[in-house]
Amino acid sequence: MSIRRPIPGERLAAMAACASRGDRVADIGTDHAQLPIFLLRQGVSRFAILTDIREGPLSRAKENIFKAHADARGVCDRVLTADGEYALRLGDGLSPIAKGEADIAFIAGMGGETIAKILEADPEKTKSIGAYVLQPRTRQDVLRTYVYGNKYYVIDENLVEENGRICEILVAASAPVKMPCSEREAPASETLLSEALNAPGCRANLRREEDARLLLPQIAQLRRLKEKNHPLLPRFVAEIIAEERKIAAGVALSRGADAKSRARLSELRIELLTRASGD
Numbered sequence: 001m002s003i004r005r006p007i008p009g010e011r012l013a014a015m016a017a018c019a020s021r022g023d024r025v026a027d028i029g030t031d032h033a034q035l036p037i038f039l040l041r042q043g044v045s046r047f048a049i050l051t052d053i054r055e056g057p058l059s060r061a062k063e064n065i066f067k068a069h070a071d072a073r074g075v076c077d078r079v080l081t082a083d084g085e086y087a088l089r090l091g092d093g094l095s096p097i098a099k100g101e102a103d104i105a106f107i108a109g110m111g112g113e114t115i116a117k118i119l120e121a122d123p124e125k126t127k128s129i130g131a132y133v134l135q136p137r138t139r140q141d142v143l144r145t146y147v148y149g150n151k152y153y154v155i156d157e158n159l160v161e162e163n164g165r166i167c168e169i170l171v172a173a174s175a176p177v178k179m180p181c182s183e184r185e186a187p188a189s190e191t192l193l194s195e196a197l198n199a200p201g202c203r204a205n206l207r208r209e210e211d212a213r214l215l216l217p218q219i220a221q222l223r224r225l226k227e228k229n230h231p232l233l234p235r236f237v238a239e240i241i242a243e244e245r246k247i248a249a250g251v252a253l254s255r256g257a258d259a260k261s262r263a264r265l266s267e268l269r270i271e272l273l274t275r276a277s278g279d
Helices: 010-016 034-041 055-069 112-121 123-128 140-149 189-197 209-227 233-252 257-278
Strands: 023-028 045-052 086-090 104-108 131-135 153-162 165-173
Touching: 010 034, 010 104, 010 131, 010 153, 010 165, 023 034, 034 045, 034 055, 045 055, 055 086, 112 123, 112 140, 140 165, 140 189, 140 209, 153 189, 153 209, 165 233, 189 209, 209 233, 209 257, 233 257
Parallel strands: 023 045, 023 104, 045 086, 104 131
Antiparallel strands: 131 165, 153 165
C-alpha cells in the first residue's frame, strides 16, 4: 500500500500497511479514529466499524471523521446514515461487531492481557474476522503466549520506534491468509514453536513444559525479526535483557520457591534470547 497522505506516527503507519484494498475494517478501542480515517481516505478500505467501551472516545472519533470528510460547506453525511462508510458503536471488545462483518481488526494501545481477553471472549466471532493487527502497550508476553498457544497463523512480527519507545506489532489470523505486510506464507504457530525449540540451547534447557510455554513464543518472535534483518532487533533484545537482569537482581533478594523459580526463568530467558537473536 502506498502512503500518499501522512498518518500520525510510525506505529499507525506500520499497522495501516497491513490492510488490503477493499477490506472492511474494525478499529477496537478507536479513541481518535486516525487509522480508519486514513484507510478510507486512501481508498484502501471501504467500510470501518469503530468501537469503544466509552462514549467519550466515540465522540472524539465522530468529530475527527467530520473534520476529515467535511465538504466546503462543512457538511459530512458519511457517519450516521445506515449505508455510511463509518459505523460508531458502543461496546466492549468485539461485542458490537456481528460475525463476519469485518475482514481485519486493529487492536492497539491496550495491555496484552486485555487484548487476549478480547480475543478469547467469543471464539466463534473472533475466528469470523479474517486477520488481526495487534499492538499491545504492556504485557506483550501474555498476548504472544495466547496467540501462539491457540493455533493462530502468525503473519508478521514487526517493531516500530515511536517517541523513543519500541512498539511491538503482531499480525495473526485463524487461517493462512496473504497480507501486504508479509511476503512469506503465514506459518502456523505450531510450526514456529517447533522451529524455536530447535534454536541453539532451547531443546536442552526447555525441558519443563511451563518454561517452553512462556519462552518459545518470544524466541519465535526474535527468529522472525532476525529473518527480516530488522534494524531495531539488537536494541530490542538489549532492552529485554536489561529488564530481565533487573528482575533477576530483585528476586534474588527474596526468599521462597517462587522467587527462585522467577530468578531461574529470567536467567534462562536472557541466555536463550541472546542465542536466538545472534545464532
